[in-house]
Amino acid sequence: MKLLRAMIxxxxxxxxxxxxxxxxxxxxxxxxxxAGSVARSWAHIADxxxxxxxxxxxxxxxxxxxxxxxxxxxxxxxxxxxxxxxxLKDVGDGADSLFIExxxxx
Numbered sequence: 001m002k003l004l005r006a007m008i009x010x011x012x013x014x015x016x017x018x019x020x021x022x023x024x025x026x027x028x029x030x031x032x033x034x035a036g037s038v039a040r041s042w043a044h045i046a047d048x049x050x051x052x053x054x055x056x057x058x059x060x061x062x063x064x065x066x067x068x069x070x071x072x073x074x075x076x077x078x079x080x081x082x083x084x085x086x087x088l089k090d091v092g093d094g095a096d097s098l099f100i101e102x103x104x105x106x
Contacts, residue, residue: 027092030083037080047091048076054095055102066102 028036028047036044052072059066075098082094 027090029087030089030091030094031087033079033083033091033094034087037076037083048072048079051075051079051091051095051098054092055099058095058099062103064103064106066099066106069105070102 027050028043033044033047035041036047052075055067055075078098078101079091079094082097083089083091086094
């Protein structure tokens with residue numbers, strides 16, 4: 001169901017001509033992220049893809065090439081650490097925090 005909602009949001013955003021709003025509906029909790037990371041679940045793979053896409057979209061929107069000096073493994077490790085420290089937050093909060101950190105080291 002989450003995947004279907006995400007696809008609908010992406011299609012809707014794709015048809016919008018002047019849209020800058022981002023909807024983070026149903027983002028996984030950090031508890032789910034941590035459990036999925038340990039289990040290497042399909043949900044974790046989807047959450048990882050979501051984080052990478054979200055960061056890419058924020059980078060394009062901001063004009064800041066924040067992903068230039070990092071890679072997928074580093075992003076996943078950062079999110080693992082964030083979610084282990086903040087199990088009551090959600091993955092979107094972590095992705096926002098990571099974006100800010102990456103932007104500050106640019």
